[in-house]
Amino acid sequence: MAEQRKGAMTPEQQKTLEKLIVLKNKAAEAADGLVIQLVDDLAIEAILDEADKKNPEIREYIYQVVDLIFAGLESATEKTEE
Numbered sequence: 001m002a003e004q005r006k007g008a009m010t011p012e013q014q015k016t017l018e019k020l021i022v023l024k025n026k027a028a029e030a031a032d033g034l035v036i037q038l039v040d041d042l043a044i045e046a047i048l049d050e051a052d053k054k055n056p057e058i059r060e061y062i063y064q065v066v067d068l069i070f071a072g073l074e075s076a077t078e079k080t081e082e
Contacts, residue, residue, distance in 0.1 A: 007040030008048065008062055013070045014040060020073065 004010065009017070018033040051058040 005063065007042075007044040008066045009040050009044075009070070013066065016070060016074060016077070020077065 014036050017036055021032050023029045048059050
């Protein structure tokens with residue numbers, strides 16, 4: 001993959017998810033991007049590492065699914081912004 005991933009999402013996908021999550025609390029809104037990044041980079045990466053031990057091809061399938069989900073999310077958010 002050309003894009004750098006740590007976890008299942010690319011940095012751009014993490015930013016997209018952060019835009020979609022709107023919290024009423026200012027402190028929570030300020031921290032949500034960091035939480036998303038930490039969960040993806042640490043927790044999901046650890047899960048992917050375990051999956052790699054069972055079948056090294058699984059990670060690539062998961063990336064494809066995540067990419068499809070985010071393609072749908074991005075097109076949906078573009079339609080609502082118009």
